[in-house]
Amino acid sequence: MATVELKGVRKSYGTTRVIHGIDLEIADGELVVIVGPSGCGKSTLLRMVAGLEAITEGTIAIDGAVVNQREPKDRDIAMVFQNYALYPHMSVYDNMAYGLRNRGMAKDEIDRRVRAAAQTLELAALLDRKPRQLSGGQRQRVAMGRAIVREPKAFLFDEPLSNLDAKLRVQMRVEIKKLQRQLGVTSLYVTHDQVEAMTMADRLVVMNAGVAEQIGTPMELYARPASVFVAGFIGSPSMNFLPGRLAGGVVGLAGGTSIPVNGAAPSAAGEVTVGIRPEHVEPGAPGAPLKLKVELIERLGSESLIYGRLEGGGELTARIDGEREIATGATLALGVTTRHLHLFDRASGKRLN
Amino acid sequence: MVENRPLSTLIAHAILWMGIAIVVFPVYLTFVASTHEPAEIVNGTMGFLPGGLPLQNYVDALFTGTKQIKSTPVLQMMGNSLVMALVIAIGKIAISIISAYAVVFFRFPFRMFFFWTIFVTLMLPVEVRIYPTYKIVSDLGMLNTYAGLTIPLIASATATLLFRQFFLTIPDELVEAAKIDGAGPMKFFRDVVLPLSRTNMAALFVILFIYGWNQYLWPLLVTTDASMDTIVYGIRRMIVTSDAQTDWHIVMATTMLAMLPPVFVVFAMQKLFVKGLVETEK
Numbered sequence: 001m002a003t004v005e006l007k008g009v010r011k012s013y014g015t016t017r018v019i020h021g022i023d024l025e026i027a028d029g030e031l032v033v034i035v036g037p038s039g040c041g042k043s044t045l046l047r048m049v050a051g052l053e054a055i056t057e058g059t060i061a062i063d064g065a066v067v068n069q070r071e072p073k074d075r076d077i078a079m080v081f082q083n084y085a086l087y088p089h090m091s092v093y094d095n096m097a098y099g100l101r102n103r104g105m106a107k108d109e110i111d112r113r114v115r116a117a118a119q120t121l122e123l124a125a126l127l128d129r130k131p132r133q134l135s136g137g138q139r140q141r142v143a144m145g146r147a148i149v150r151e152p153k154a155f156l157f158d159e160p161l162s163n164l165d166a167k168l169r170v171q172m173r174v175e176i177k178k179l180q181r182q183l184g185v186t187s188l189y190v191t192h193d194q195v196e197a198m199t200m201a202d203r204l205v206v207m208n209a210g211v212a213e214q215i216g217t218p219m220e221l222y223a224r225p226a227s228v229f230v231a232g233f234i235g236s237p238s239m240n241f242l243p244g245r246l247a248g249g250v251v252g253l254a255g256g257t258s259i260p261v262n263g264a265a266p267s268a269a270g271e272v273t274v275g276i277r278p279e280h281v282e283p284g285a286p287g288a289p290l291k292l293k294v295e296l297i298e299r300l301g302s303e304s305l306i307y308g309r310l311e312g313g314g315e316l317t318a319r320i321d322g323e324r325e326i327a328t329g330a331t332l333a334l335g336v337t338t339r340h341l342h343l344f345d346r347a348s349g350k351r352l353n
Numbered sequence: 354m355v356e357n358r359p360l361s362t363l364i365a366h367a368i369l370w371m372g373i374a375i376v377v378f379p380v381y382l383t384f385v386a387s388t389h390e391p392a393e394i395v396n397g398t399m400g401f402l403p404g405g406l407p408l409q410n411y412v413d414a415l416f417t418g419t420k421q422i423k424s425t426p427v428l429q430m431m432g433n434s435l436v437m438a439l440v441i442a443i444g445k446i447a448i449s450i451i452s453a454y455a456v457v458f459f460r461f462p463f464r465m466f467f468f469w470t471i472f473v474t475l476m477l478p479v480e481v482r483i484y485p486t487y488k489i490v491s492d493l494g495m496l497n498t499y500a501g502l503t504i505p506l507i508a509s510a511t512a513t514l515l516f517r518q519f520f521l522t523i524p525d526e527l528v529e530a531a532k533i534d535g536a537g538p539m540k541f542f543r544d545v546v547l548p549l550s551r552t553n554m555a556a557l558f559v560i561l562f563i564y565g566w567n568q569y570l571w572p573l574l575v576t577t578d579a580s581m582d583t584i585v586y587g588i589r590r591m592i593v594t595s596d597a598q599t600d601w602h603i604v605m606a607t608t609m610l611a612m613l614p615p616v617f618v619v620f621a622m623q624k625l626f627v628k629g630l631v632e633t634e635k
Binding site for chain 2: 050051052071072073077078079081082083084085086087088089098099102103146
């Protein structure tokens with residue numbers, strides 16, 4: 001059990017900067033998810049915590065001790081890899097025991113830990129198998145087991161579910177989360193899947209091009225994204241963005257529609273980007289300002305996704321009750337509640353309200 | 354493609370049998386000759402059936418060798434060959450697996466330079482560099498020794514390349530997982546790389562053992578003492594060209610004996626050998 005602390009962490013390869021200064025504190029027992037598109041530096045950051053990449057600038061501390069110069073094995077962390085990285089020639093038992101043997105632990109203590117972990121992960125019957133005789137989900141569990149038996153200060157997960165099929169991924173997601181809760185081990189989890197990130201995280205770090213765009217709880221990020229990037233990344237289907245002009249507390253959209261906003265400084269004015277989540281539009285609300293010409297409907301049962309074009313230009317996706325009858329080609333009047341409007345500065349992409 | 358045409362099957366089989374006959378016939382004839390009286394072979398009355406001495410010639414060959422001109426007993430020559438083939442095969446595997454490990458898993462100055470240096474030696478077979486090599490071996494006083502017979506043949510670019518290609522298929526994550534598990538370079542080599550290379554090593558061992566066993570030119574140069582004769586070169590020494598009669602029955606028995614160890618190695622290692630060439634265990 002420990003905290004992990006990153007201070008001004010930077011990484012460059014030669015003159016190319018890939019991580020531009022990350023500050024992050026992970027509390028004891030917390031699960032922090034780093035999410036971002038591929039190439040944003042999230043895996044590099046994790047590997048720096050693990051000690052597999054050198055830190056160019058800044059410090060990383062585990063349990064209060066700066067570990068910049070420590071070898072991975074001396075950092076007391078355990079890592080779960082995307083492709084599991086199990087030793088192909090060793091049995092499940094040996095895979096889990098290998099790290100402990102290298103630390104010179106007593107045989108019966110190793111045996112106790114491995115069997116306990118196997119029990120927790122329902123691997124007890126598979127201890128003599130080789131990794132190639134296991135299914136993807138089972139391999140994933142062995143990789144988890146290898147991390148658990150170490151009883152480390154922190155778990156590091158590098159996209160551990162990406163190689164699984166969709167159904168198994170949802171199931172393992174729950175299992176990992178439960179296990180992490182139960183063991184109470186501080187964890188850092190990297191993924192590119194925002195659903196995985198939202199569902200698992202105690203706190204979320206959204207990374208973009210080597211910068212942490214926003215750090216907060218999943219609901220904070222959903223409700224008040226700090227930038228256009230975070231707004232577009234969190235939530236599925238993603239937020240609609242419309243160009244607009246802010247003046248005197250009212251934002252004017254293309255086609256002459258104007259919507260009152262609150263939260264923005266009354267004096268603020270200028271070119272803005274208006275963000276509206278698909279689930280926050282209300283069909284047929286009184287005084288509905290948006291007129292949507294329906295082009296495509298995806299019926300998911302409980303809800304329907306409406307793709308269409310706004311009068312006055314711009315595309316919009318709306319998510320509405322699945323039982324409402326709507327025909328393709330019809331025009332739909334949509335209202336937006338003011339508190340669900342997101343305003344971003346057009347140039348900088350930063351949040352205004 | 355599944356075809357069922359009796360005629361083409363028949364033709365295919367006929368061709369295969371012909372091929373087998375062409376390969377097997379000389380071997381069979383050698384075997385037949387090795388069981389006959391020497392006179393029958395020389396007279397040309399030998400025929401195609403095994404003669405009346407099923408074992409005598411082999412016993413003579415193994416323990417005394419040819420008599421017309423005195424040769425080393427075959428058992429001793431086989432011993433020499435075995436030492437040479439084993440040292441070459443094991444030495445080559447040991448040296449090349451270590452150098453490939455260094456080239457693939459470590460970052461050190463001039464890494465690629467060393468790799469290419471190894472690679473370039475592929476273009477210099479033993480025959481091309483035989484004079485300088487001989488000179489060095491002779492200056493070091495290693496003529497007529499096992500060391501002189503084997504050490505110059507141990508370096509192997511081919512095996513190094515083969516191991517390098519295999520090591521490149523080991524995922525980086527495995528190396529990193531081992532690092533986190535506290536395995537240093539030596540431990541990783543012993544606990545992960547060596548067991549994973551098992552089939553590759555077996556395949557190489559078969560090829561290199563036969564390579565070592567069949568060496569002719571090099572033993573011819575560095576050994577002059579008959580007691581150091583290897584069997585492949587020794588057969589040549591048994592054949593007299595001018596003033597005496599060759600003991601053909603003994604030569605033939607020796608030839609049969611010379612073929613046995615490579616055949617044995619191939620049979621013993623066949624399963625691993627095929628596995629090593631076909632699949633990479635991952």
